[in-house]
Amino acid sequence: MRVALTNKGLDALKSKTDRYEVQDTVCPGLSVRVTPEGRKTFNVKYRYGLKQKRMSLGVYPRISLSEARDRAREAMRHVDEGSDPAKRRRQPEFRVEAVVKEFIERYAKPRNRKWMESERILWRELVAVFGQRDIREIRREHIIEIMDGAVDRGAHYQANRILANVRKLFNWCIERGIVETSPTNGLKAPTKEVARDRRLSDAEIVALLRACRNDVYPFRQFVPLLLATGQRRGELANMRWSEIDFTQKTWTIPAERSKNGKAHFVPLSAYALELLAEVPRFLDCDYVFTTKRTSPVSGFSKALRRLWLATGADDWRYHDLRRTAASGMAQARVQPHVIEKVLNHMSGKISGVAAVYNRYEYADEMRAALEDWGAYLERLSDKAAASL
Template sequence: MPVKALTNKTLEALKPKAKRYEVHDLLCPGMSVRVSAQGQKVFSVKFRYGFNQKRMKLGVYPRITLATAREKAMDILRQVDEGIDPTKRRRTPNMKVEAVCGEFIRLHAQARNKSWREAERILEREFVGTFGQRDIREIKRFDVLEIMDAAVARGSTYQANRILSNIRKLFNWCVERGIVETSPITGLKAPTKEESRDRVLEDDEIVRLLRACRNDVYPFRQFVPILLATAQRRRAGRNALERGRS
């Protein structure tokens, strides 16, 4: 079968023959144009998925242009590279905030973030709880600002920073996955400047704290002394406790 760098001039010059014939595109491996005995010119792309050789029709020239045919062929080949069978009809993805956040936690946060339960808690309470049934592609900058402003108004200034941090990670992931074109909160700054704390407990405070723990219930009776013994921060200890419960 002939191989040519297809151009519009080349396509126009392809004449019908007694039997159907095929010309492969040198500039887009896998793509070809079939010329029928009646002169119809049909673009298609061939690829191997698993052990099977498959072919997909791209369109009829000139109703579909050469550039569009190559673009569609490259998209199909890209799907194959990602392990997707383009011949299978795919379910329309659920773009609601609730569904996308769930996918973000399952596919991204759990595998990369040891404190993913904290991220899940913040997103579910602050983001999903407010916009759960909205299409995530419709979420605007002012929507996120509204959540952060509410946290600052109730005195949870550091929590507002955590909200922004987790929503930013969510939207960055959405951009990578092609769910949204751009993040609506690019360049948005944290509302509160955080300062590290260097306060330490005095000896008599530690004694009183340990005495109080004796009368407390699980898990704090065991939890607080462990934090003191290991010098763990409270958030790190909480995350460790949550992982132990799961």
């Protein structure tokens, strides 16, 4: 079918059972192909040598009719000059979506072990809104609008993370010659961050353990194990059965999942082992905590809200359980450098030159500390059970 294409006519094109094509009489060679799913793609047909060829120009309405005609005329001009437009060297891709993809592949992945978080933030906050725009058109007010949106929905610290990741993206773009200046220049983090010092009291731990007893797998065991081991949420969520040595009563967090990039050995107390004994094991699945059997546990926010409701306190986070464990061991007179070893911190009393020469791993001290802490949690757990 041949018609003079218009924007109104393009909008009116309906999908059919089979794919069909409408040719433009205004710009010879230009056509729009409509798929059964309703996707409308501009193409230009041309003859190069003895072959009839087709080149995709873009999807409507991501590119307008006038832009498609300009691209088709440009392609035909190259044909007239004796070159195949489909084989011309591609111009750099400046769309936000394409630039973010390249940034993640070339910069974030090789340098940042938590590149997936950067990808998630940039994709949700930047690509979802400006994905098809030229990144050189992104201005300061666009970044401010994104951060203000995060603050308005209560994600104050997330607004800071957005600014940090967008700033890295544009600094990389400056290095690559994609943009001349960054729209983040002069912008300050919208929220002043304060280090949390929240830790749960004994009464709150009892209430939490009671709530976990009333919950179901995986959070019934997962949350108490956060308390018992003092490890990070992400490390425990990705725990594998193959990493646990039940004979030696240890859990090895591999270097690729450890925050400081070094393998970490966690002694498992009797209390921790009792919790693991409750966990079901699925055939052909190495994850300890999983609901899909092909990926680690998720749904942390939903579970946290459920536990808040059950405990009557909504001012604690999962990471506060790690701080609670450290505080509990300190209260039991465990030496600070042993607690640092349990937490797998690089800081602490043994650092600098001393850390280079001191290779003693304090395994016995770590085990004693976690056993004492586990016994303490066991007593609190008994209180929680008695109050059910």
